[in-house]
Amino acid sequence: MDMKTPFYDKIVEAGGRMVSFAGYQMSVQFEGIIPEHTKVREAVGVFDVSHMxxxxxxxxxxxxxxxxxxxxxxxxxxxxxxxxxxxxxxxxxxxxxxxxxxxxxxxxxxxxxxxxxxxxxxxxxxxxxxxxxxxxRTAEMAQLAVQGPKVEGVLSKLTSADLSGIGFYKGLEMELAGVKMFVSRTGYTGEDGFELYFPAEHAGMVWDSVFEAGSGEGIAPIGLGARDTLRLEMKYALYGNDIDKTTNPIEAGLSWVVKLDKGDFIARDVLLKVTEEKPSRRLVCLEVKGQGIPRPHDIIVADGEEVGAVTSGTFSPSLKKGIALGYVRSGYTKSDTELVVRTRRGEVTVVVVKPPFYKNASHK
Amino acid sequence: MANVPENLRYSKTHEWVRIEGTKATIGITDFAQGELSDIVMVEPPEIGRELNAGDAMGVIEAVKAVSDLYSPVSGKVIEVNIKLASNPETCNKDAYGEGWIVKLEMADPAEAGKLLDAAGYKEHLAAEGH
The missing domain is CATH 3.30.70.1400 (Aminomethyltransferase beta-barrel domains)
Structure with missing residues (x-):
């Protein structure tokens, strides 16, 4: 039996197409993945992330x-x-x-x-x-992500706190929509955005207030489908696809969150060794040349030989072409390297590109 | 609830067929386009290709999923909807009209009798739990 987030009723009311995800009833989409994706890139979108x-x-x-x-x-x-x-x-x-x-x-x-x-x-x-x-604290707290270039103006209508003074990856305790909450400038889209943490019992009221504040800016609810296309365009890793217990953070391109000189921590020795010896494979960004969309588990080939596999792949609504992440053997990971992905509809030529795929995001 | 027009025939793999004499026009159902959502690429079969009923004849790519298109009847491909190359979302917007995908000259028009009618397709959707 799936659990419901505190926003469940609001999301069903908004026309969410409900699916079972990580033990919760979540909306995979409302209007459609592409229009929702575009709303977040151009205006502002609201994500129920209370399942986290x-x-x-x-x-x-x-x-x-x-x-x-x-x-x-x-x-x-x-x-x-x-x-x-x-x-x-x-x-x-x-x-x-x-x-x-x-x-x-x-x-x-x-x-x-x-x-x-x-x-x-x-x-x-x-x-x-x-x-x-x-x-x-999962059940007692609601978590709402409001993301998009127009977010600051929209949320500022609901609080006397100075949102413009909150830097990227910083936060503040404030009253917003009449509710005492913690608000941080964080997100998973690449756009400017805030995440709101507050007691679950106020979920319906905060949801309504946020939508009312954003009604002139074309605010829209966003489902898991667009959440995935938005994060993938930024090369944000998804656990279960791009990272898991069989991948280490160095090969996943997350060296920047591994501080080998901070003192001892779990796995430090192993990660130090991987860093020194260079990983045997790396997670790279792949952009399709021409048509076709790589999908997870598709094999990546170079010179007729298997050199890796796709971990995430989608049609990019912003670039209007197929994009993917995949682990590729060292020697084939440099930018502009041409590789082939064996998809269900045949072989697709891809090129290794530098992250992110989408370069015009508004995040601060 | 998905739209299921009375005047069409259906396959269990969610294609619709409009039969006019020996010609069959084929597309994907409203249910199928809704499930796939956001169709971004339609790859129809080549004109002239001979197909048996049940053959995979094309591919439909949506943002999040890829799906095969099966031929509900046997026959030869005589026309494909070239407008879908630049406007694949037409399959979402007008699944039973401008979103048609392929036309076949049927090898055996009697095969149409094996397809589901609207009531049968609705039952099939219900049986699949939709």
Missing amino acids: GRVEVKGPQALEFLEHLVTNEMSSLDMYQALYTVMCYPDGGIVDDLLIYRLPDHYLVVVNASNNSKDQAWMREQAKSKDTEIID
């Missing part, structure tokens, strides 16, 4: 525990700042990718919906000898 896991970490050793758990550097976090990171198994495989906020008396860890229980079990296991508390 929200975990509070607190106690005297919370910082020490998290610093050991994740690969990025926790101690550099300012108050209300967000950090993107991964946590790894000792062999370097990725447990999950995470967003961690530093708040006044605790850290808030946001994890992928499909990994929520696995992640919490892993965190509790690692926290055994530490004086820290791990509390699941």
Whole structure:
């Protein structure tokens, strides 16, 4: 039996096509993937992301525990700042990718919906000898992402707080739509955007207020379908597709969240070795030349020999052509390298390009 | 609820067929276009190709999925809808009209009797849980 997010009724009312996703009833689309995608790139869109896991970490050793758990550097976090990171198994495989906020008396860890229980079990296991508390806040908190170049103007109508003063990956506690909440300038689209965290009981009211504030700007609800095309155009990794327990963050292009010189942490030795020896494969961006759309698991070929596989692939509504991510053996990962993808409709020529696919995003 | 016109025949793989004499015009049903959503590429068969009923004859790419197009009847391809090359979304907007995909000269017009009628297709959709 699927769970419902606090926005379920609003989403059904808005015409969402409901599917089962990570144990929740979620909308895969409303008007259609392409029009929703365009709304977010050009105006503003609203995503219910309450299915994500929200975990509070607190106690005297919370910082020490998290610093050991994740690969990025926790101690550099300012108050209300967000950090993107991964946590790894000792062999370097990725447990999950995470967003961690530093708040006044605790850290808030946001994890992928499909990994929520696995992640919490892993965190509790690692926290055994530490004086820290791990509390699941998933059910009691709503999480709403409002994304698009017009977002600041829309949300400013609902709060007296100065949203323009919030930098990228920074946040603030404020009253918005009459509800005390935490608001951060974060997202998964490449556009300027905010994420709102607040008690679940206010979900319907906040939803209505946000849509009323955005009605003159063409605000629209956005489903999981466009969420995926938007993130893929930016080369944001999706756990389960592009990263998982069999991939390490170095080959996934996430070296920037691995701080090898911060002191010891889980998988440091392995990741140091991979960094020094260079990974044997890398996650690359592939743009289709001509027609065709690579799909996950399609084989990537060079000189008639298999050199990799696609992990994510879609039609890019912004570029109007097929784009994909895939792991490719070293030697074939440089920009402008031409490769072939074996798709269901035949062989498609692709070229390795530099991320992101979409260069005009508005994010700050 | 998907639109299922009374005057057409249907396959279990969600193609529709309009029979006029020995000619069969084929497209995908309203249900199929709704499931695929956002069609971005339609690859029809080559003109002149001989097909048996049930053959995969083309490919439909949507943003999130790719699907084969099957021939509901046997016959020879006599025309394809070239407008879909530049406007594939027509299959979403007008599935039973301007969104037609291919026309066949049927090898055996009696095959049309094996296809589902509107009531049969609606039952098929219900049986698949839609």
